[in-house]
Amino acid sequence: MTSSKPVVLHLGDPVEFNLDLYKELESKFVVIHPSLEERQRPAFLQALRDQKWGSFSGVFRPFWNTGGEMGRWDSELVPLLPESMTVYASAGAGYDWADVDLFAERGILYCNGASASSEAVADMAIYHILSVFRNLQWSNMAARTGDAEQFLEAHRGQPVGAHNPKGHTLGIIGLGNIGYRIATKAYRGFDMKIIYNDLFPKSAEQEAELGGARRIADLDELLASSDCVVVSTTGGGGKKLLDAERISKMKKGSRLVNIARGTLIDENALADALESGHIHAVGLDVHEEEPRVNSRLVKNRNATLTCHNAGGAFETTSGFEELAMRNVLAVLSGLQPLTPVNKHLMKN
Missing domain, CATH: 3.40.50.720 (NAD(P)-binding Rossmann-like Domain)
Structure with missing residues (x-):
């Protein structure tokens, strides 16, 4: 010393x-x-x-x-x-x-x-976005059973409610380094429309690079305007960013992806919304009570779930x-x- x-x-x-x-x-x-x-x-x-x-x-x-x-x-x-x-x-x-x-x-x-993790996390977000739009978790779960009847059920039923991401509105909560990279991939790869909620607006040039992305200061307005919401913020201040009330503000039949922090979302309220059909599908890489995963979501074929692997490269x-x-x-x-x-x- x-x-x-x-x-x-x-x-x-x-x-x-x-x-x-x-x-x-x-x-x-x-x-x-x-x-x-x-x-x-x-x-x-x-x-x-x-x-x-x-x-x-x-x-x-x-x-x-x-x-x-x-x-x-x-x-x-x-x-x-x-x-x-x-x-x-x-x-x-x-x-x-x-x-x-x-x-x-x-x-x-x-x-x-x-x-250092921006690229990997953005890639994982894209995986979840594609999965929730195309109902891919249902297909994945059925294929792994090895059961022909479940295979055929998924083969016939999975396309119902499935959509191409192209042209749909992606609402990103938190357009920092990772959020901006997600937006770039979604816009360039899928031709999605980008809106975002962030304390700090991007420059006009940065928004133009995303096809004219729009900042929406009011979170409730972003939720109501998005076909798919991606949570990409470290914010929350110890509170739930998306509780039952906030989830109810989301567009009916929309999708939700979380690659930020599991504690930002009330997962039982999310399961309620998923089971009622208010939300069509969810994609979660992070979970409220890791390493425990919500049992209601585990059983739901419209919930794509990964083990906090977004940065795993x-x-x-x-x-x-x-x-x-x-x-x-x-x-x-x-x-x-x-x-x-x-x-x-x-x-x-």
């Missing part, structure tokens, strides 16, 4: 893909890699109280599925961080496990890995790893962060 180099904590599994970049990190900083035991919450909190790792300046977590053993970075944990810490860079697009506003109050930049995993390290390198070298999440909340 007596080195003049800044100290950086590496949380989670060892780096696998960007080994040269990791060597660069090690050449500029003292990299400390807490063990799995040290990352358990009681041990981690005690280590911070004891200043076991000294006055470290940054933290990076190169993989989303390890390095989070200490649980939520909240009002219990954040005050224990040293005053020297200025950046936390993590894999993954979501950050519902970290109170980024508390980070900002302490002058700590939080950087995520959303840009090599390019995402490698990109998460690289981005986490590059954010730390940039901030601790006095440069601007690549993917800041809470910069707008910082006082200075």
